[in-house]
Amino acid sequence: MSDTPPSASWPRPYWQPGEEDAVLQFYVFGKFDAELLIPSPRYGSPGLPAGVEIQRFQNAVLRQWEGYPLNGALGALLKEDASGTYEQARIAPEVLVVRGVLKDGASLDYLRDTMGVLAGMLDVGGTAILDPQILTLFTAEQWRRHYLVKDGAPPRNHVLILCSGEEAADRSWVHTRGMRKFGRPDISLHHVPERDVDRAGVLCERLVELLSLGANFGAGHKLEVDGVPEGLVARPGGSLDDPEFNNTHIAFRWPE
Secondary structure, eight states: OOSSOOOOBBBBBTTOSSSSEEEEEEEEEEESSOOOOOOGGGGGGOOOTTTTTEEEEEEEHHHTTTTTSSSSHHHHHHHHHHHHHHHHHHHEEEEEEEEEOOOOOSSSSHHHHHHHHHHHHHHEEEEEEGGGGEEEEEEEEHHHHHHHOOTOOOOOGSEEEEEEEESSTTEEEEEEOGGGGGGGOOOEEEEGGGHHHHHHHHHHHHHHHHHHTTTTOOTOEEEEEEEEEEEEOOEEETTTOTTTTTTEEEEEOOOO
């Protein structure tokens, strides 16, 4: 995304119709004028796409909501990762909640337009943006650096890639969060040996790109992976209620 008016389309060159909707959700903390005038055209966005809406709350009121994102396990994680930004968001007078559900389609213009609105919100009083799908709370400057990229930030910037230990001492679980923004399942690579963790991370990045640009992997689809002669076989599963992903996922198991 650039800071100039022209808004080139964000196509999905590998698009095949999917069965899931794209889900967007962001919290913008700050203090805003009574009349909310968001300069999204400055960032190549005509405004929010159909299906995405803004709700405005007093932070003190929203804090009473059971699902308030700065409370609970997510709040504890955010406080540990970025205590200064967490406190800035916690004491902000207002919160703008941007969320919506969109049908799967052949372009990512809905994401481009939404990101342009978020950028505009930072110009009119926003001080921090929470993306709960990737468990990340950005300061305004961090958000701009991460997303205000010429021609649009790459899909990798919209997704979190994690590495966790598994029961076997020398094996890891490499997985993603955030693919619901694209209406696609997350990636789960199990049983990755220590020597292949970097290779698995690169593979995750490549799969994020393919899926976000419209590809789909059905059950039994085999991936050819350098250094893995047997390849990896896709096993779709999970549900939107799975707390590890808050999404369905495609599992691959690294061979012995």
